[in-house]
Amino acid sequence: MKARYRRFAWIGLGLAAVGIAVALVLSAFRSNLVFFFTPSQVVAHEVPQSRPFRVGGLVEAGSLRRDPGSLTVHFLVTDTAKTIPVTYTGLLPDLFKEGKGVVAQGRMGPDGAFHATEVLAKHDENYMPPEAKSAIEQAQRGPESMPSLHEAQAR
Amino acid sequence: MIPELGHFALIVALLVAIVQGVVPMIGAARRDSALMAVAVPAARAQFALVALAFGCLAWSFVTSDFSVQNVAVNSNSHLPLQYRFAATWGSHEGSLLLWALMLGGWGFAVSVFSRNLPQVLRARVLAVMGLVAIGFLLFMLAASDPFLRLVPVPPEGRDLNALLQDPGMVVHPPMLYMGYVGFSVAFAFAIAALIGGKLDASWARWSRPWTTVAWSFLTIGIALGSIWSYYTLGWGGWWFWDPVENASFMPWLAGTALIHSLAVTEKRGAFRSWTVLLAILAFSLSLIGTFLVRSGVLTSVHAFATDPARGTFILGFLAIVIGGSLTLYAFRAGAVGAGGDFAPVSRESMLLGNNILLVIALASVLLGTLYPLFIDALKLGKISVGPPYFDSVFYPLMAPMIFLMGVGPIASWRKARIPDLWTRLRWAAYVAAATGVLAPFAMGRWKPLVALGLLLAAWVAAATASALLQRLRAAPQRGIVAKMRANSPAWYGMLLAHLGVAAFIVGVTLVKGYEVERDVRLDVGQGVEVGGDTYTFRGIVPQAGPNYDALVGTVEVTREGRHVATLKPQKRTYRASGEVMTEASIQSGILGDHYVSLGEPVTAQGTSGAWAVRIYVKPFVDWIWFGCLLMALGGFTAIADRRYRLALRHKFAGVLGAAARGAT
Numbered sequence: 001m002k003a004r005y006r007r008f009a010w011i012g013l014g015l016a017a018v019g020i021a022v023a024l025v026l027s028a029f030r031s032n033l034v035f036f037f038t039p040s041q042v043v044a045h046e047v048p049q050s051r052p053f054r055v056g057g058l059v060e061a062g063s064l065r066r067d068p069g070s071l072t073v074h075f076l077v078t079d080t081a082k083t084i085p086v087t088y089t090g091l092l093p094d095l096f097k098e099g100k101g102v103v104a105q106g107r108m109g110p111d112g113a114f115h116a117t118e119v120l121a122k123h124d125e126n127y128m129p130p131e132a133k134s135a136i137e138q139a140q141r142g143p144e145s146m147p148s149l150h151e152a153q154a155r
Numbered sequence: 156m157i158p159e160l161g162h163f164a165l166i167v168a169l170l171v172a173i174v175q176g177v178v179p180m181i182g183a184a185r186r187d188s189a190l191m192a193v194a195v196p197a198a199r200a201q202f203a204l205v206a207l208a209f210g211c212l213a214w215s216f217v218t219s220d221f222s223v224q225n226v227a228v229n230s231n232s233h234l235p236l237q238y239r240f241a242a243t244w245g246s247h248e249g250s251l252l253l254w255a256l257m258l259g260g261w262g263f264a265v266s267v268f269s270r271n272l273p274q275v276l277r278a279r280v281l282a283v284m285g286l287v288a289i290g291f292l293l294f295m296l297a298a299s300d301p302f303l304r305l306v307p308v309p310p311e312g313r314d315l316n317a318l319l320q321d322p323g324m325v326v327h328p329p330m331l332y333m334g335y336v337g338f339s340v341a342f343a344f345a346i347a348a349l350i351g352g353k354l355d356a357s358w359a360r361w362s363r364p365w366t367t368v369a370w371s372f373l374t375i376g377i378a379l380g381s382i383w384s385y386y387t388l389g390w391g392g393w394w395f396w397d398p399v400e401n402a403s404f405m406p407w408l409a410g411t412a413l414i415h416s417l418a419v420t421e422k423r424g425a426f427r428s429w430t431v432l433l434a435i436l437a438f439s440l441s442l443i444g445t446f447l448v449r450s451g452v453l454t455s456v457h458a459f460a461t462d463p464a465r466g467t468f469i470l471g472f473l474a475i476v477i478g479g480s481l482t483l484y485a486f487r488a489g490a491v492g493a494g495g496d497f498a499p500v501s502r503e504s505m506l507l508g509n510n511i512l513l514v515i516a517l518a519s520v521l522l523g524t525l526y527p528l529f530i531d532a533l534k535l536g537k538i539s540v541g542p543p544y545f546d547s548v549f550y551p552l553m554a555p556m557i558f559l560m561g562v563g564p565i566a567s568w569r570k571a572r573i574p575d576l577w578t579r580l581r582w583a584a585y586v587a588a589a590t591g592v593l594a595p596f597a598m599g600r601w602k603p604l605v606a607l608g609l610l611l612a613a614w615v616a617a618a619t620a621s622a623l624l625q626r627l628r629a630a631p632q633r634g635i636v637a638k639m640r641a642n643s644p645a646w647y648g649m650l651l652a653h654l655g656v657a658a659f660i661v662g663v664t665l666v667k668g669y670e671v672e673r674d675v676r677l678d679v680g681q682g683v684e685v686g687g688d689t690y691t692f693r694g695i696v697p698q699a700g701p702n703y704d705a706l707v708g709t710v711e712v713t714r715e716g717r718h719v720a721t722l723k724p725q726k727r728t729y730r731a732s733g734e735v736m737t738e739a740s741i742q743s744g745i746l747g748d749h750y751v752s753l754g755e756p757v758t759a760q761g762t763s764g765a766w767a768v769r770i771y772v773k774p775f776v777d778w779i780w781f782g783c784l785l786m787a788l789g790g791f792t793a794i795a796d797r798r799y800r801l802a803l804r805h806k807f808a809g810v811l812g813a814a815a816r817g818a819t
Contacts, residue, residue, distance in 0.1 A: 009499070014511055021515040024548045025522060032544035036537035054539060066757055071676050071767050090674040091754035091767050094735045134537065 038135035043082040055114055056103040057135045064098055079135040088116040158223050158302040161211025168204035169292040171197055175285030179278035191278035198266040198281045202259035209256045212301050213243045221312050224305040231314040231731045233702040241324045242315045247449055248301035255291045257336035279347035287339055290472045298465050314731035323383030331376030335441040337369020342438035345431045349483050352490040359421035364794040370410040371790030377403050378783035386739050391750050391771040393779055396545040401524040402444035405517055409437035412513040415506050423495045425503055428488040439477045446473055498570035505563035512556040519548045557611045560653055561618030583621050587614035598669055608664025616657040619650050648793025652786045659782025665775035676757055678765040686772035689713045695762050703727040710751045722751045747774035
């Protein structure tokens with residue numbers, strides 16, 4: 001009998017550990033999931049105001065502007081339907097180019113521009129970030145064809 | 156001709172693998188010695204054939220034979236020799252061939268070093284490895300032929316992805332694959348034991364060194380990948396929780412749990428079915444990793460395949476291997492039997508705790524890696540799970556495990572007494588507490604997380620040192636050398652690996668706690684102070700490399716007027732592809748790195764004007780990889796243990812004894 005109780009104790013401990021882990025995972029998920037939105041969704045005010053998110057599309061040709069004397073850049077990101085202004089301070093990745101795909105992470109600023117904390121462009125010149133690609137496809141198909149998680153939750 | 160020879164060798168290798176997978180298995184079931192004996196020559200022939208195929212592909216790359224599509228797409232005649240060779244595994248097809256080569260190599264090694272194994276077990280282990288090889292060879296021949304010819308023959312190849320033109324490409328994939336594929340041996344042992352229903356301490360003793368070696372290679376492979384991304388991507392990070400990194404880290408976690416669980420199975424006969432499950436898990440995760448990286452499900456620099464047929468094949472293969480082995484497990488795990496009993500405070504219980512924590516950590520990484528894929532597949536939108544998730548889940552799980560790491564090696568098997576443990580670990584606890592409280596001040600600013608990290612590192616190091624000292628003091632031999640020899644290499648290996656973990660924690664803690672990252676705009680001659688050093692930009696000079704044109708910047712680092720380092724970060728443009736690559740320049744030291752990389756020119760004067768420059772100060776970052784190296788060295792030390800060869804000697808002594816009796 002003793003060995004059996006002990007086994008139950010072990011199983012109980014194991015379950016407790018799993019429970020703690022699940023709690024950790026859930027709380028980490030809640031605060032660290034980053035959702036992706038298209039420029040059209042940003043323009044339509046479907047984006048969260050209080051937490052960071054990702055936006056993707058093409059860097060509009062001819063839109064890149066540098067602030068003199070600092071590392072701040074301004075550019076426009078488009079999904080071919082709508083366009084939003086993005087501001088970023090720092091080094092741009094090697095493959096950041098006008099007319100190419102880009103994904104930026106950050107939040108909306110009070111000035112109506114997207115303030116990026118991170119700009120991602122991947123290492124292949126023919127490669128389009130999947131988020132950017134789907135943003136453009138979605139814009140071309142019309143906004144209703146592919147519900148985002150955000151919309152799914154709202155329903 | 157050479158590519159056709161390679162292709163033909165692959166076909167024959169597949170046929171041999173079928174023989175290797177089927178015949179010995181039947182032989183083992185019927186206890187037919189002649190059929191079982193097929194395993195060894197078949198495994199060796201399979202290795203030779205795959206090696207031949209690999210050699211043919213490497214030859215095509217080295218000689219720039221652009222009639223082979225794979226070569227034309229992934230190489231270029233101006234590519235330096237070492238990268239033409241490394242380009243062999245720079246493509247999806249080539250990396251699969253490397254997989255198959257490693258698998259053949261491990262099979263060959265098993266066939267050589269398994270003479271003391273019972274014939275049935277040996278036949279089954281090699282047969283299982285043959286079955287795995289069938290999957291990979293079939294996949295290559297059916298859906299990713301590395302030798303496909305191209306008509307018309309292009310005059311020049313496209314080029315290897317600029318990112319892969321790095322010494323890291325020469326060493327990182329082979330090491331990583333050695334580890335990944337090495338778990339196939341542990342897997343084969345587990346499956347063989349399930350089929351045979353015999354899983355005892357000697358089984359664990361046979362399977363242990365293979366697992367430890369595979370784990371050591373995987374450790375080195377992951378560390379090399381981490382170093383590579385640190386200096387190449389120009390972001391100065393050593394780990395990004397990128398899905399591809401996670402794909403290699405998950406088998407490592409399972410493997411770490413497995414080597415600890417094997418220790419219990421060998422010493423105490425306990426955890427048997429758990430050990431078998433972990434062996435299946437470790438190899439399954441290697442396969443899942445391959446699937447994630449190679450099928451194009453993940454989009455990153457590692458994913459060069461986006462052919463859905465391939466993804467489907469790998470998925471099917473995965474389902475057969477994982478599903479099949481788990482089914483076998485479900486039916487046979489009962490036959491394997493439970494082991495010895497143990498008290499709630501004992502070495503077994505500590506190792507069990509370590510296993511539970513490792514597996515939970517593994518599950519949380521798996522969830523974070525796959526969740527975005529599921530959400531995407533279900534068309535619920537696109538999300539990303541970033542490093543903050545992994546950081547906030549992983550570190551709290553690792554802290555108790557690191558605490559156990561100090562206690563476990565000192566606790567006795569079966570039952571340990573807490574007062575004893577306290578007496579033996581008292582000093583380690585004092586040292587750890589003192590380090591946690593005081594050491595952060597030495598770095599300048601006291602931070603609670605740094606204190607915790609250093610406390611844990613000091614705890615592991617001090618507990619490991621006390622374990623060593625107490626063993627040496629207790630040894631009856633006289634003289635330090637004799638005392639040292641009284642302990643087994645396996646035990647020293649364990650100590651070394653645990654010290655490696657301590658060094659690793661020091662690196663992670665200090666780099667996270669005190670790193671400085673600054674993006675600045677620098678005119679020629681302008682300086683900026685970062686972390687107490689002055690970085691002065693001296694301008695840009697063009698310089699031609701073998702297959703690229705570089706812009707080389709000069710940044711002088713000084714501290715209070717004294718010269719510290721001259722860094723030469725580069726911006727390269729590869730001629731064949733036009734790809735642009737940033738090469739950071741790093742001055743490494745025990746106390747930390749000075750790291751500088753170039754952004755782009757930010758004024759209208761272009762390259763001769765001001766540049767955006769990224770400056771990082773990374774305290775103690777090299778300790779991270781030094782720690783990994785110690786862990787791997789610990790693994791290699793452990794397998795030098797004589798008890799793994801003892802059975803062989805017993806047999807030999809038996810033969811000698813019989814011969815001696817015959818002579819008299």
